[in-house]
Amino acid sequence: MTTSDKTRWGLILVIWAAGLGAAAQYGKISVVFDRMAELYPLAGGSIGFTVSLVGLLGILFGVVAGMFVAAFGYRRTLVWALWTGAVMSALQALHLPFPVFLGTRVIEGLSHLGLVVAGPTLIAQVSTEKTRGLAMTLWSTFFAVAFTLLAWLGLPLVAKFGVLSLFGAHAAIMAGLAVLLGQALRNVPVPERQAVPSLAKLPALHWRIYRSPWLVAPAAGWLFYTACFVAILTVIPPFIDENIRGFVLGVMPLASIAVSMTLGVYLLRFVRAVRLVQTGFALCAMIGVWLMLVPGSPLACIAVAGAMGLVQGGSFAMVPQLNETAADRARSSGAMAQAGNLGNTIGTPLMVTVLSTAGYAGMLSTVVVLFSAGFLVHAVLAIRRRF
Incomplete structure (x- = not known):
């Protein structure tokens, strides 16, 4: 091209x-x-x-x-x-x-x-x-x-x-x-x-990507990130004070961008992208507990969005760090797109269902579990890459 x-x-x-x-x-x-x-x-x-x-x-x-x-x-x-x-x-x-x-x-x-x-x-x-x-x-x-x-x-x-x-x-x-x-x-x-x-080649292509701890790693964490990002922006707003709801909803995505492009870029000079993503997931899980204890806290909402910015920037940086060839990077990015759509698709219905059956605390507990799972899946894949 x-x-x-x-x-x-x-x-x-x-x-x-x-x-x-x-x-x-x-x-x-x-x-x-x-x-x-x-x-x-x-x-x-x-x-x-x-x-x-x-x-x-x-x-x-x-x-x-x-x-x-x-x-x-x-x-x-x-x-x-x-x-x-x-x-x-x-x-x-x-x-x-x-x-x-x-x-x-x-x-x-x-x-x-x-x-x-x-x-x-x-x-x-x-x-x-x-x-x-x-x-x-x-x-x-x-x-x-x-x-x-x-x-x-x-x-x-x-x-x-x-x-x-x-x-x-x-x-x-x-x-x-x-x-x-x-x-x-x-x-x-x-x-x-x-x-x-050829549609006949699609199963083999998917199998090669999802069995590789290098190709699949960015997508694996991205699944848990996307399952939470849109769902949080969708389900949390009714719990935020109506007088500042629009402001908080507008600031949350901006906080994610700001952290990703400042602190995230800076930290990538010193740590591998996988570690940065795990740090982001750990912070998200802790802030999720804060949000559980203080429902609809504007500061907690903005803080969790900012912490998710570390996951966002680190996940994209992970693709070239773990995959050397352009072809492998394209495959890894394609897997991220697939995982992202899957996360966006299941995230909101999952949160709505849990909210209706287990209430606000149950919904936030689910968020904390998903963030923790994002941390753990990268730990498991890191072990696989060593052997």
Whole structure:
């Protein structure tokens, strides 16, 4: 793949905005989750799937998504993923029957997967080697920034016009980005399309990745991180004082970004990424106990988000540290995408179910167990790498 001889920052910002739209496919439900029962009062515990079903296709195809996108074309994938997301959000704004709404969330998962695979590839394409690190760091913030914007701008919109207005606004933004990028990407050189991968080879590819303590390590911890991140942002808000809820929800993702890009980057100069991730998980577990003892504590909420930033930054740094070749790094990153979608999919329904059956303390106990499991899985894989 040839790359640009000049960084196209304007285009990079628009592609990053598409990433914000992809993150909002999770976040637009998370930030109003406590009000989804108003739309679907008979849904019961199944309401948790309104958040998590976006990750279904990512679970099935995360490892090989890059190969499918290469076959369909990066520019085409990005634009059509935006259009698909726009149509699904527009349908959701019509207050669909609950089963149909869940169906749109599954289709929205296809849009999400296309955006998170094609977006960073195209950003790398339109940046120079000197600026690529900064450009990719910008891309890595899309999830947390989207949650912040939804908390600070989306919640006031919902307060004034209702939940469905947020879905309509998301549809309009995605459609606008599709039109803009459809034009802006026309002159961006991309590699020739590749052959569609054989489905018969998928089981062997997955087996090779998941049996390797080097390839699977970033994904193994990422599973527990993602099972908690969206779920915490979704389930905790009703326990935060309503007067400062929007502020806290906006600060939590920013705290994660700030810690990851400052303290996390600094510590990586002295410790291996695995150790940094384990430190993050240990801190998260301890802060989870604090949050259990002081329900909805704003300081504890922000602190746990900050500690999760160590896990976030360390997990991505772990990929090149444990895997030397580009091919292995791609496989390891694909496994991270798959594990991340699995964590996002099971996290919220799990927390909602535990909350409804065991209460707040039971839910926070589950969070602490998941964070502890993230610490332990890296300890086990580290032992395997020694023998």
